[in-house]
Amino acid sequence: MxxxxxxxxxxxxxxxxxxxxxxxxxxxxxxxxxxxxxxxxxxxxxxxxxxxxxxxxxxxxxxxxxxxxxxxxxxxxxxxxxxxxxxxxxxxxxxxxxxxxxxxxxxxxxxxxxxxxxxxxxxxxxxxxxxxxxxxxxxxxxxxxxxxxxxxxxxxxxxxxxxxxKREVSQEIQELKEEIEILKKAKLAAAKQDLIVKPKPVAELEPEIPPKTEIETAKPIVAKPTSNILYAQEISGGFQLVDSSPKVVYKIKSTGLDNVYLVEGKSAIIYKKGSAWVIEYYTNGVLKKETLNIKF
Structure with missing residues (x-):
């Protein structure tokens, strides 16, 4: 029974x-x-x-x-x-x-x-x-x-x-998009600045060597790689991560777990895996992960 x-x-x-x-x-x-x-x-x-x-x-x-x-x-x-x-x-x-x-x-x-x-x-x-x-x-x-x-x-x-x-939240989202766009333009301007060719000093010619008459081929200009390091700056309740511009890329909030943070304004989480930092987020229902270089 x-x-x-x-x-x-x-x-x-x-x-x-x-x-x-x-x-x-x-x-x-x-x-x-x-x-x-x-x-x-x-x-x-x-x-x-x-x-x-x-x-x-x-x-x-x-x-x-x-x-x-x-x-x-x-x-x-x-x-x-x-x-x-x-x-x-x-x-x-x-x-x-x-x-x-x-x-x-x-x-x-x-x-x-x-x-x-x-x-x-x-x-x-x-x-x-x-x-x-x-x-x-x-x-x-x-x-x-x-x-x-x-x-x-x-x-x-x-x-x-x-x-x-709801209109207020939509406005905040629009402002965030504009901030991201400004950050992109700032990075683009920095990259263009790196393309400026610095003048080379004129080498002194030794008396016994005749001056060269041939036209030297111009060397291609190579853009310097931009740093992908994010620097953590402490704020109330967590940190803000800024790049070398410096521009704020993420604002992260502390959780009850060690080395685990919630990303403010995004459905995302940042956590430490081994010696690297990983951001994990969803886009259209698909889980995505990226490795970040964060300096605390």
């Missing part, structure tokens, strides 16, 4: 997991809020940025709330799930879980609890949210279009109807 009961429980858990996975696979995007309700400030302890990164790591196309959404999502908000992180009370533990709702505010999936006994808030929240996301990792999410969802268009968003907060 007891074995039948245990078998029934296991079957229900397996069925629930498969059903949740199937439902989640029908949604193309996950929207991460700028602030979780149990915290006071936006992206406090970089938890919202960490949640976006972890969703991307486990296969989702994760978007920050208010950013410039893709065209299909602007036409049909039901293509996306809205995520939230909830805190449950615990006497000696920090306990967090991840919740996903559809466009009708119906809960589609809730993870198990991630727990931590760390006393420092930043470390405790970081560890707990990572443990909660292990439940999402085990779902092996892969997007499968569903006609019943893609046919819904409950809310159409146009550029003229965006709330002020």
């Amino acid at each position: 007891k074995s039948k009961f245990l078998f029934s429980i296991a079957f229900l858990l397996l069925f629930s997991n498969v059903f949740s996975q199937t439902n989640l696979n029908n949604y193309k995007y996950v929207i991460v809020p700028n602030k979780f309700d149990f915290l006071k400030d936006k992206d406090q302890y970089q938890l919202n940025s960490l949640a976006q990164f972890l969703f991307g790591k486990y296969g989702f196309t994760a978007l920050k709330e208010g950013e410039d959404y893709p065209q299909d999502l602007r036409s049909n908000r039901c293509l996306a799930l809205r995520s939230d992180v909830l805190k449950e009370s615990g006497m000696f533990k920090t306990r967090l879980k991840v919740e996903l709702k559809d466009c009708n505010d119906q809960v589609i999936y809730t993870t198990g609890l991630g727990e931590s006994r760390e006393k420092e808030f930043k470390k405790a929240y970081n560890q707990s949210i990572r443990e909660a996301f292990l439940f999402i990792r085990d779902l092996n999410y892969s997007y499968v279009p569903n006609e019943s969802i893609t046919s819904l268009a409950t809310t159409t968003i146009t550029s003229t109807s965006q709330p002020a907060a």
Whole structure:
């Protein structure tokens, strides 16, 4: 009798997991809020940025709330799930879980609890949210279009109807693009400066050697390679990485882990691997890695 009961429980858990996975696979995007309700400030302890990164790591196309959404999502908000992180009370533990709702505010999936006994808030929240996301990792999410969802268009968003907060975020993104463009122009100007040929001193001719009359072939001008070293300058909550211009290339925020940083304004993380530094980020759902030369 007891074995039948245990078998029934296991079957229900397996069925629930498969059903949740199937439902989640029908949604193309996950929207991460700028602030979780149990915290006071936006992206406090970089938890919202960490949640976006972890969703991307486990296969989702994760978007920050208010950013410039893709065209299909602007036409049909039901293509996306809205995520939230909830805190449950615990006497000696920090306990967090991840919740996903559809466009009708119906809960589609809730993870198990991630727990931590760390006393420092930043470390405790970081560890707990990572443990909660292990439940999402085990779902092996892969997007499968569903006609019943893609046919819904409950809310159409146009550029003229965006709330002020969303326009503000879009403006910040545009300013960041302009800053990158200025940095590119500065690097190009520096490269052109390196191409200037310095005049060579005229060698003194010895009396016994007649002067040369033939025309020497001009040597090709070779541009000096620009340095790819990024220098870390300490700022509040982390560092800014500047090149030799100097221009700010990245701003990175400290995490609860040694030699692991979140990149401000990007779905990216920088960490140390051996003696090298690596930046890891998602572009259109594809994980990319680059090696950086950082001097602290």
